[in-house]
Amino acid sequence: MSCVFVPVNSCDRDSCGISSARCVALHRNFYCLCQYGFYYSNKDCHKGKMFPGFITLNVPYSDRVQVVDSMEYEQVFVNVTEFFESAFKESDFGQTVIVKIEALTEGRSSLTTGIMNVTVINLFKENSTETNETVYSAIIPAINSTNYVSEYRVATFCAAFNCDAQTxxxxxxxxxxxxxxxxxxxxxxxxxxxxxxxxxxxxxxxxxxxxxxxxxxxxxPNFLMESDTCVPCPVGYAGVDCNNNRELILIIVGTVFGAIILALAIAVTVVSVRAKTKQDPEKKRLIKSGYSNPSASDERQTTMFPRVKTTSGHANPGYQPNNPYAMHSPDRGRFSERDDDLYGISREPEGFRLQNRY
Incomplete structure (x- = not known):
């Protein structure tokens, strides 16, 4: 029997001797496992003749059997190993290796009464005369004498080699x-x-x-898969699979604020221009009344000062001016001229003096 009953965590550098075997620690025991196609015996690995197969166990399946150092896995390991050692006790049997344990899938043959399926490789000496038929013939009587194993089926080498089916x-x-x-x-x-x-x-x-x-x-990052080709992310996107749109948000926000600022600038400009060109209502009324701008070359331009209308150059001799100071008074001859008009200024050596004009 290849399983050795020793204390927990007993695997060390000398557990399997100087061979290339690997020490596998169980819950309370350990066993030595050689590479594919070899079996462990007498502290060394030996090339063997392989017979892969499936057995169905009459025990409930538990996820704990997937943990090699669990008590559930150790129980399965010990029972399966003892079963095949008993079946092949009259042959040149070397070792049983458990490859995989899994729950029995639905839809199996009605002959299967177990609920746990175990993939194994039974190894014999390299020059053994055993065949699949002789191995099967030795296992059937062992199944009939126990309630632990319910079925045995021959497996392919690929099933026992356990290639990764996904890759x-x-x-x-x-x-x-x-x-x-x-x-x-x-x-x-x-x-x-x-x-x-x-x-x-x-x-x-x-x-x-x-x-x-x-x-x-x-x-x-910053690339996106399209038709098995990685292309740069669209504008505004970044990160793994271009899932980060933070840059796009900044562009949108910046555009909106830019448009708002531009609109405000245009509005301020328009209001300022209108304020400069808008005329006061009183000024408009005075312009309509006939005021002109004396500084302008065009007499039709307006100003805040009124023009004085005179009769100078008027074609109508009977026209009467509006200016009372320009009208001839009928009593004008009755009044004497002003004193300023009677006297004049004469210059003499002593200075100036007034003298009568007449």
Whole structure:
């Protein structure tokens, strides 16, 4: 039996000897696991003859069985290992390796009464004469003698090799090859999966990122995927997948405020021009009354001062002027001339003196 019962966390550098086997810690025990196609025996890994298959267990499925160091996984590991050791006790059997544990899918054959499906690889010595038929014939009697296992089915090597179904296609062989699907590529450490993106170059503004464990080729920030090509974001957008529209908001706000400021400037200009050209109502009334601007060359221009109308040059001899000072009074001869008109100023050596004009 390959499982060793030892205290918890017992795996160390010498747990599996000097071989290439890997120590796998269980809940209370550990076992040594060699690479695919090899089995562990006598502190070393040996190349073996493989017979992959599925078994159905009559036990409830629990998510805890996916945790290798859980008590539920250890119980399944011990029971399955003991079952196959009992079935192959008369052969050159080497080791049973549990590849995968999963819940039994609906729609299975009515012969299956269990609810847990386990993928295993049974390894024998490399020169063993065992075949799929002899292995199956040895397992059926063991199933009939226990209530733990309800069914055994032969599996393909690809099913046991466990290529990543999302990123690879398995090529069936004793040593299967996991070939990358389109748009995926392998790295140096990839064997059963493809963790890199093909045709995802920085020169094309792309980078590779994993989403739910699947490598995905994405556009760099400020670029958007269109027809498998990364193109620059539209004006106003930025960030991953051009989801950031902050720049667009700033452009819109700036445009609106610019329009408002321009409208205010135009309104102020119009009001200012109208205020300069608008005339006072009183001024308009005086203009209509006949006032002229003496500083203007055109006599028709108006001013705040009235013109004085005279009879000078008037063609009508009977016209009477409006100016009373210009009219001839009938009593004008009755009055003597002013004193200023009777006297004049004469110049003499002693000075000036007044003298009678007449």
């Amino acid at each position: 690879t296609d398995c090529v069936e062989s004793t040593f299967p090859e996991c070939v990358c699907k389109d748009s995926f590529s392998k790295t140096e450490w990839d064997v059963r999966s493809c963790s890199d993106c093909s045709n995802c170059s920085a020169n094309a503004n792309k980078f590779c990122e994993k989403e739910n464990g699947i490598p995905t080729c994405k556009c760099m």
